[in-house]
Amino acid sequence: MSEQDNQRGPKFRRRAEARPDEVLDAALDLFITKGFAATRVEDIARQAGLSKGAVYLYFPSKEALMEGLVRRAVAPIASLALHQLEGVEGDPRLAISATLRMVAGKLADPRLIAIPRLIMREVVQFPELAEMYRKEVLEQIIPVAIGLINRGIAEGYLRPVDPELTVRSIVGPIALHLILAEVFRMTPADGLAMDRLMDNHLAILFDGLSLPERAK
Template sequence: MHAPSLPPTAPRRSRRKDARPGELLDAALDLFVEHGYAATRVEAVAQRAGVSKGTLFRYFPSKEDLFKAVVRQHLAGRIPEWHEEFAAFEGSSADMVRHCLQQWWARLGATRLSGLTKLVMTESAHFPEIARFYQAEVIAPANALLRQILERGVARGEFRPIDPDYGIYSLIAPMIFLLLWKHAMAPCIGPDQQIDPEAFLRSQTDALLHGLLAQPPAPDSAATAAFGKMDQI
């Protein structure tokens, strides 16, 4: 009698012996955005990249190192080029503000990268080291860029004098609101209640600029006439 044949063994998932760091960072970005910092396991990052955990640790000794590399690759590393772009900007300061918010949405807000900011905002209390890192590598340099935009407008007489250290938060606030809306409320509500990001930013920019312009538009003539009649009563 012949021994019964055994069912074929399922082949093990093939793993490459090596991987470029960029592939690991792309896999890590996906998982950090999908699951957050605490819930992301380095084993899962290695598996998604198709390598062993040992291969990942050759490049990034810890999850914290991996997260920092992701932020430097996709966010912090791009800030110098944004400084160069705005240094060469030839339009008005108002146009620069509009361009800044529009490009923030196109390059960051509308992409998976926005999930990194959401991650830091929601988990930094439990991981203060990544909060300090993000502050130093992303927030401070980005704030410096926004500060330059405001100072440019004031120096050219296009914006009224304001405290730029606090004025930058007027630029940041619409971005943060839209980011939180995208990741918190938008997935849970119907299409008739959604916010159009581009229309929202245009509206917020117009409201912001009317508060920044050195010479605000004159009041509506009809409204002025109505107030004049009231003064006569």
């Protein structure tokens, strides 16, 4: 930090440190209302009360802004999911259930769920957004989840299923639920109803995935 910044005092420093989040908040508001493609950096700067040049000091492109949103909101959920899935001992269904319920609870936040929604909307026109989301989120979680399924099979908790395809079956209904709501505007009467979806999904999942008692 410069000597000039120090002379301006702690209030100025707090303001400067908050600016990246202010820019991201402004970008998210505009991406939600106007869409990623239609939003200009100058629009984001105006919304954040900054100059266009000031925005570029923190984020060199509009894609970098979307990456910043993913890192700020979604990547921490991926890290928490990893913490819940890694090093699990005993029945892996407990960790799977806890992780899915945690994700459902986080997705109840409309500003958080807006980010995967935006990626679904814009992915055809901006495939680099999907690539970024894959690297930042999916590639972090999926290998760990596959390992958990493998261990559950080896220890006699789960049926001898294909672990990679099973992970797709676990996350697939959640992704489809969001696609139906976002792309086709088909939602339950009470909205996304993530809690009810998760209860229903886990009941079906574990009835099909669990090894019957007589086979253990």
